[in-house]
Amino acid sequence: MKRLMQEPGSVRHSLTVLGTVAVTAVVLLGLADGAAAAATGLALITVVALAVVRYVAGADSQDSGYRKSVRLLGGQRLAVGDWQLIVRRTLGEDAEIHFGTTMRPQLQRLFAARLAEVHGVELHRDPRRAAALVGPDLWPWIDPQAGPPQPVLTEQVLRTLLDRLETLSTARPLPRHDQAQ
Known part of the structure; x- marks a missing residue:
């Protein structure tokens, strides 16, 4: 016969133990001090x-939602074959x-990762600094606050974006004074 409880340390086991302790505490409060104490204990x-x-x-909700928009790479890395399919x-x-x-979205993630790293x-x-680093001719293609300049990406633009992505790894950072308007 299978045991109903999971192994100690599992989520199911932990929830079962915590639930049992909570119910027992509320019952003991009710027996010792009455219904008001039991209700207060249950509320607490x-x-x-x-x-x-x-x-x-929802731990990431504590940062006002910025974590989702700044997530650099998805949970699963793309393999070379995946990229070939995406490009095709x-x-x-x-x-x-x-x-x-x-x-x-994949280009935006790659640029976000390279710019942050x-x-x-x-x-x-900081889209203004990002735009300055990417360049005014390529920024509209990855600008997260606006749509692309054209609905279709050409092979030449894709090559230029990837070349720029590569040069961002060796380019020197811009000075911080360009943030002031």
């Missing part, structure tokens, strides 16, 4: 449980759809 346990759940499930589709028949939904500039938080 509920508030603590909700705070823990919010912290665990971006330059193929459904180029407009594929560029907007796949290639442009090498220059300490966050693409979403």
Whole structure:
């Protein structure tokens, strides 16, 4: 016969133990000090449980949503074959759809990673410095606050973007005084 409880240390086991302790505490409060004490204990346990759940499930919500927009690379790295497919589709028949939904977000992530890693500039938080580093001719293609200048990415523009991405790793950072307006 299988045991109903999971191994000690598992999430299910921990939740079972914590639930049992909480129910026992509320019952003991009720027996010792009455219904008012039990209700207060239940309310306190509920508030603590909700705070823990919010912290665990939505920890990144505590930074005003910036973490999501600055996330540099997705959870799964793309393999070379994935990139070949993305490029082929971006330059193929459904180029407009594929560029907007796949290639442009990937380029934005790559530029965001390179700008943050090498220059300490966050693409979403400091778009003026990012635009200065990327260059005025290429910035509209990756600007996260505006649409692309054209609905379709040409092979020449893609090559130029990738060349610029490569040169950003060796370029010197801009001085900080360019932030003032």
